[in-house]
Amino acid sequence: MSEHVSGDAIPLLPGYNEAELDQAFAAVAAEVDASAKALATPDAVEAFRLHWLGRKQGRLKAISDAWLKSAPVEAKKLIGQRFNVLKAAIETRLETAGQASHTHALDSERIDITLPGTERKLGAEHPLIKTQNELLAIFARIGFSVGVGPEVETDYYNFESLNFPPGHPARDTQDTLVIANQERRPLRDRLLMRTHTSPVQIKTMEQQPPPVRIVIPGKVHRNDAADATHSPIFHQLEGLCVDTNITFADLKGTLDYAMKQLFGSSVKTRFFPSFFPFTEPSADVQISCPFCGGKGCRKCKHSGWIELLGCGMVDPAVFGFAQQKQPAYDPKKISGFAFGMGIDRIAMMKYGISDISLMYSGDLRFLEQFA
Incomplete structure (x- = not known):
């Protein structure tokens, strides 16, 4: 008669008749039942599997x-039959315990759909981006496409090709931020932070013949001391229109339309002579104060008008630079106008922002007002 099968020791079979084999395998089955009672967790199920079915040190092996393996030939069939029944019983225990463990894990992760959900705050456009997109949409409706360019530019594209020759006094008004260690390069090749988005205008003309209708939004840099209305980083939107028979009347009509779309149909525009190196003639544009209807208030300094942008007809000298790569820009055959406005200033007017630094602070208390 065999001993009870427990621990790691595997006793020898007392004999090979069916009664003796049944008793030996029944003892092992009892051990399986006893160890299967602790299968409550995935770790316990895995430990049970390794203990019984491990390929190298498993108890079944x-x-x-x-x-x-040590049984006589005539007994191998009887032992093999009982061995297969025992193995199937262990695998059944494992499968049942695994399903129960998985169900328990799912129960612990189950979501109570009756609970209130976690509120996710929706983002909103920054007032600068919102104003920029509004301007782009206005000009898109009258056939202008959008151009972009790098913030680091050469002196040639930022100044020279726009009729700012070396030594021109207008260069001093730009307060340029230059890239370090450029002294050994020729002046036109020296790198700087663009002071306006105008370089994209000349590059566009170099790349495509007229007609051109393009607006260029983007970040620009100037060495300005920061205060309530000035920042060394700000945003501009410039425009360029080139074709045959473009006149100052086209420029006035375009900007009058844009200002009415932006501030309301009651807004009026007026133009005053000015000077810009890349346009001739040039003008400053004022709009009637949209806050007081032109009657006079603190925002318009009681004048009834607010100066908002600059513009003019493209100087033939600028077409001359473009003509070096694109012969179609013959100033005797084509004409055009250009304009530029500060997106930050328009956003401050529209949303009553008194300090430009608020738009660059990242303060959620400020930004949440526009959500």
């Missing part, structure tokens, strides 16, 4: 080595 040890039983096979001790009982089946």
Whole structure:
């Protein structure tokens, strides 16, 4: 008669008749039942599997080595049948325990759909981006496309090709931020932070013949001391229109339309002579104060008008630079106008922002007002 099968020791079979084999395998089955009672967690299920079915040190392999391989030929069939029944019983225990463990894990992760959900705050456009997109949409409706360019530019594209020759006094008004260690380069090749988005205008003309209708939004840099209305970083939107028979009347009509779309149909525009190196003639544009209807208030300094942008007809000298790469820009055959406005200033007017630094602070208390 065999001993009770427990621990790691595998006892020898007392004999090979069916009664003795049934008793030995029943003892092992009892051990399986006892150890299966602790299968409450995935770790316990895995430990049970390794203990019984491990390929190198599993108890079932040890039983096979001790009982089946050493048995006489005539007993191997009887032992093999009982061994297969035992193995199937262990695998069934494992499958049942695994399903129960998985169900328990799912129960612990189950979501109570009756609970209130986590509120996710929706973002909103920054007032600068919102104003920029509004301007782009206005000009898109009258056939202008959008151009972009790098913030680091050469002196040639930022100044020279726009009729700012070396030594021109207008260069001093730009308060340029230059890139370090450029002294050994020729002046036109020296790198700087663009002071306006105008370089995209000349590059566009170099790349495509007229007609051209383009607006260029973007970040620009100037060495300005920061205060309530000035920042060394700000945003501009410039425009360029080139074709045959473009006149100052076209420029006035375009800007009058844009200002009415932006501030309301009651807004009026007026033009005053000015000077810009890249336009001739040039003008400053004022709009009637949209806050007081032109009657006079603190925002318009009681004048009834607010100066908002600059513009003019493209100087033939600028077409001359473009003509070096694109012969179609013959100033005797084509004409055009250009304009530029500060997106930051328009945003401050529209939303009543008194300090430009608020738009660059990243303060959520400020930004949440526009959500």
